[in-house]
Amino acid sequence: MKLFEYQGKILFNNYGINTPKSVIVESLDNLEENLANISYPSMVKVQVLEGGRGKAGGIKGADSPLEAANLAKGMLGKAFKSSTVTALLVEEKVDLVEEYYLAITLDSESRMPVIIFSKSGGIDIEDIAMNNPEEIIKVLIDPLIGLKNFHLDNLAKKADIKDNEIKKQLAEIVRALYKLYVDYDAMLVEINPLMKLRDNTLIAADAKVEIDDSAVFRHADLLDWNIRMPLSQFERMAQQVNFLYIDINDNGNVGVISNGSGMLMSCIDWIARQGGQVSCALDLGGGATAERVAQGIKIINENPNVKTILISIFGGITRCNEIAEGIIKAYDEISPVPIVARLDGTNKEQGLELLLDANREGINIAYSLKDAADKVLKASE
């Protein structure tokens, strides 16, 4: 779960990390009164989860509360990228001299938290990594040891930070950020830019916080925020009935339905291998009933790019007779695009018999992944 910038900054402030003075605008009521609580010039920032806000016109300067109010009226409640703007963060402009990058995330090789720091902040870390990899400093934290002073000393030394005041402030911020990272089950905490101001203080000008979805249940305050990533129409439809729906390729024309993540990926790979392209995929999970299978088919069939549906099942908990019944039910109710069904595992024979007996023109039976991919491509021609 990703947090909005202003929510990340609330957590930062709770952990003693300074951010520019700001107000949050969630409605147009008492707007100018609210905006008069900070001094100007300020920056009006849309609160959305997508990156690249600045370039897309989501961050604008205002020289007075009145100007900020006018900007707010034009931004709040409006569409921005694939989101609707539900909040704005209006922040005092700061007098910066340098921009750093600071983040903590999980290092996939060592499986330890890693502190990532760069003196070249303010731009995308991927760009720094590509163009100036030597400017990125990493310090691994063994979670059995935790963050100690030697880590902070190493960081300052590697980053060549000589100013003792900055070194001290950076150490405090890293300590606070690490504590937040651990306490909140974060996947990522990122400050970019971490600004050094003219008065030689460090301040978090942005906040990116992502929480492990599996651990959100532990954090009542986050549940209250109830943040939702903007979903596509089909993702939303699938989520409402507890299926996972994934958009795969804009140019694809095959919809894939399966009963597990691995099988889904194998189907996508096979269709690509045979020269086709998958548009979207839906995971039924384990033990789907006929009713659920039919529901899944209806969702995939709604996507106008889908010209053929591949249903590939290896039944463990899932029973192939339920799958077959679901296919026939969906076929008779909505006459979808042609379906290729490939059933294996639990109750395979019953499932195949049901499909053969039903003898519907648009339901093709396949006997292996390869056979399925071939039949899908033939049906999409």
Added chain:
Amino acid sequence: MSILIDKSTRLLVQGITGREGHFHTARMLEYGSNVVAGVTPGKGGTQIEGVPVFDSVEEAIKETKAKAAVLFVPPKFTYGALLESMAAGIKLVVTIAEGVPIKDMRQIFHLNRAMDDVFVVGPNSFGVISPGKAKAGFMDHNIYIEGPVGLMSRSATNSYETVNEMTKQGIGQSTCIGIGGDVIPGSSFSKFLPLFEQDEQTKAIVMIGEIGGVDEEFAAEYIKNNVSKPVIAYIAGRNAPKGKKMGHAGAIISASGAGSAQNKIAALSAAGVQIAESPAHVVELLKKVL
């Protein structure tokens, strides 16, 4: 031989009184697993399928000398249950649950780092099965037959697909291990490779990997220097889009391309591993090396 588990392995089931724990205890017993104890705090003194239930792992070990544990415990209690078994001296802990917090598994992974003789299998895993002998997990055991192939897989469905194809063509398995689909599995390919290398029954090793993480790359490094038996790998997700979780929490290619199938295939090929194009192709390749 087989690895990790056989008929003599004294197995305890944590969460034995729950719906899943009860159901799969019956199925494990039916298959021949030596389930000697169950643990559910507060339910000590009762029995499930004739298996005595204890309040704690420590008590269960004292009374039954259990050496391995399988957890049918919800994700939010998995960390505590894993620690309890590890602290009590259990050498094989199999955990099934999907949705265990990453921070919990990070801690388990690092605690387990120094314990060469302790194997944590899962989470988000189908378990471990040594066909014809015993199983600890929920896989449908009817698709397996005893034989010479050791198999490890991050995905349950891809492993079933592969095993089913092997069995249809008369190629059996020594032991099949569900590594699990999470971001941090308790143990990964490299930890089991030495066991398969030493196991007399195992003549060939199959690895079913997928996008995300670097476990396949680590395995490649180990294989290059330490494995003499033929290894065949299948990697799912070559055509998965970047930045999207493909169902498994761990199956994601980063925006920069790290964790891609192509990286893994390149590393494994360089280590002399044969790359299969599909589960069915795994079996074709196996026929040539057995």
